[in-house]
Amino acid sequence: MRKEFTPKLFSLLKEGISKETFTKDVLSGLIVGIVALPLAIAFAIASGVSPEKGIITAIIAGIIISTFGGSRVQIGGPTGAFIVIVYGIIQEFGPDGLIIATFMAGFIMIGFGLARLGNLLKYIPYSLIVGFTSGIALIIFSSQINDFFGLHISKVPANFIDKWVVYAANFHTINWYAVGIAVATIFITLYFQKLVKKIPGSIVAIVASTILVVLFDIPVDTIESNFGAIPNKLGLPHIPNVNFDTIQALIQPAFAIAILGGIESLLSAVVSDSMIGGKHRSNMELVAQGAANIMSSLFGGIPATGAIARTATNVKNGGRTPIAGIVHSLVLLAIMLLVAPYAKLIPMSCLAGILVVVAYHMSEWKQFRSILKGNRMDIIILLTTFFLTVIFDLVIAIEIGIVLSSFIFMKRMSESIHIQGFSSENGNKEHLFDEELLDIPKGVLLYEINGPLFFGAAKQFQETITNTHEQPKVIIIRMRYVPLIDATGYQSIKEIIKTYKKKKIKVIISGVGKPLRKDFKKNEVFNFIEKEMVVEKIHLAIEKAKESL
Numbered sequence: 001m002r003k004e005f006t007p008k009l010f011s012l013l014k015e016g017i018s019k020e021t022f023t024k025d026v027l028s029g030l031i032v033g034i035v036a037l038p039l040a041i042a043f044a045i046a047s048g049v050s051p052e053k054g055i056i057t058a059i060i061a062g063i064i065i066s067t068f069g070g071s072r073v074q075i076g077g078p079t080g081a082f083i084v085i086v087y088g089i090i091q092e093f094g095p096d097g098l099i100i101a102t103f104m105a106g107f108i109m110i111g112f113g114l115a116r117l118g119n120l121l122k123y124i125p126y127s128l129i130v131g132f133t134s135g136i137a138l139i140i141f142s143s144q145i146n147d148f149f150g151l152h153i154s155k156v157p158a159n160f161i162d163k164w165v166v167y168a169a170n171f172h173t174i175n176w177y178a179v180g181i182a183v184a185t186i187f188i189t190l191y192f193q194k195l196v197k198k199i200p201g202s203i204v205a206i207v208a209s210t211i212l213v214v215l216f217d218i219p220v221d222t223i224e225s226n227f228g229a230i231p232n233k234l235g236l237p238h239i240p241n242v243n244f245d246t247i248q249a250l251i252q253p254a255f256a257i258a259i260l261g262g263i264e265s266l267l268s269a270v271v272s273d274s275m276i277g278g279k280h281r282s283n284m285e286l287v288a289q290g291a292a293n294i295m296s297s298l299f300g301g302i303p304a305t306g307a308i309a310r311t312a313t314n315v316k317n318g319g320r321t322p323i324a325g326i327v328h329s330l331v332l333l334a335i336m337l338l339v340a341p342y343a344k345l346i347p348m349s350c351l352a353g354i355l356v357v358v359a360y361h362m363s364e365w366k367q368f369r370s371i372l373k374g375n376r377m378d379i380i381i382l383l384t385t386f387f388l389t390v391i392f393d394l395v396i397a398i399e400i401g402i403v404l405s406s407f408i409f410m411k412r413m414s415e416s417i418h419i420q421g422f423s424s425e426n427g428n429k430e431h432l433f434d435e436e437l438l439d440i441p442k443g444v445l446l447y448e449i450n451g452p453l454f455f456g457a458a459k460q461f462q463e464t465i466t467n468t469h470e471q472p473k474v475i476i477i478r479m480r481y482v483p484l485i486d487a488t489g490y491q492s493i494k495e496i497i498k499t500y501k502k503k504k505i506k507v508i509i510s511g512v513g514k515p516l517r518k519d520f521k522k523n524e525v526f527n528f529i530e531k532e533m534v535v536e537k538i539h540l541a542i543e544k545a546k547e548s549l
Helices: 008-015 019-046 051-068 080-114 126-143 160-173 176-194 201-216 223-227 244-276 282-298 308-316 323-343 348-362 365-372 376-392 394-416 455-466 487-502 514-522 538-548
Strands: 418-423 430-433 436-439 444-450 474-481 506-510
Touching: 008 051, 019 051, 019 080, 019 201, 019 223, 019 308, 019 323, 019 348, 051 282, 051 323, 080 126, 080 244, 080 282, 080 348, 080 394, 126 160, 126 244, 126 348, 126 365, 126 376, 126 394, 160 376, 176 201, 176 348, 201 348, 223 348, 244 282, 244 308, 244 394, 308 323, 365 376, 376 394, 394 455, 418 455, 444 455, 455 487, 474 487, 474 538, 487 506, 506 538
Parallel strands: 444 474, 474 506
Antiparallel strands: 418 444, 430 436
């Protein structure tokens, strides 16, 4: 347990970090910090908050996630996944509502970690993750149309369909300078690193477009024209007024932030593990993510999680310990203190171009297309989550997606239970069971149960065994291949025993070892059947059946 909740950095410092590794981490952190700058600004603006909020989040949350997290190379900060949730909270509850929701989400994530739910979050279906991720990508893309084409729409509706109606009505106001900058940004972001690997294309696009706009006085919107100057200092921690009604209203979005943050961070940690051959501590990672969101909210930041693209950049540039993540945050702090006054000149269309590239990478269109060719149930989960995210709300999409996935899982599990009946009347007197030669006497019906006996399968189990057309004197229920019995399953067993008792038919249960026998006692099965009629070996069950005859 101690190791499970020990930050990875602490373990690595105890083992010792070589000078060569430290140097590589510092260089990687420097590069990742530069990569993170335009993304932090763009994610903040797309979320409906001022640009510095994204930088603050990357600084505060980034340091905490790297220092106390369970991954060697995780880079924390704002991500595109939160844009939809944050924008919705800002529209309905304002900046203070976002602070409260993020603060609450942080404690929920810490709770997830302490309850060791890190491993469970890994089992959320991939089709659900692709569904809401692709939906978020489409929403991010649609949210950038105004700045991409320079339409000068003062207030863009939050609803996806209404948004496109407004775009269509204002498309005649297109600014071709803005379009040129946005398209050039896309090409530079995508292809510049093929020429120079160490310099991010997004930074080159920002610097080039900003210089061009300033030198030639190009008429396009900038951060300054939309948001004013970017502060070059961190504010003091601030806690807004909180009351029970506010908490009640924000508990749903807070859970959505926590679940989404947990999924995103652990997914990023798993991806990075495969890249470096490492093994992260999922529960410690959740605790660190929770603490990062609490502190980020106190400084006015937005939700944070592990960023897959920035983490991958860290690994590719040689980062191998959390020192790289800490350096990345310190680089952003230095940039904020020294360069923030100039960042206000960045064209909005340039940031829109960067976010279009982010949306493209988030869309996972190859995986989306692959799932559409697969299992019908996976297709249902994928499309349901995707359309709910786009048309309605990400919170609803996650909730319904998880519930729908659970129902489909239960259906598949219930279908996995196999019940087979054997008697002297329906076949040879001797029956082969995994190389066992069983002599089933006349008047005895043997049922072999394979699969979990839980609430999803209990009804089928009960109906199959009680609705037999034969009239035996003894029924043997063999449960050697039943890995799980829940409360509903035990209730079904008791109902079966009661039903056959009324018919004067003896019930013998086989395949019950010591651990399962204890569970039988806890669930009061022995109130309905004699203890000697519950045995471990099938041969003993058959002997008891012969005695009963």
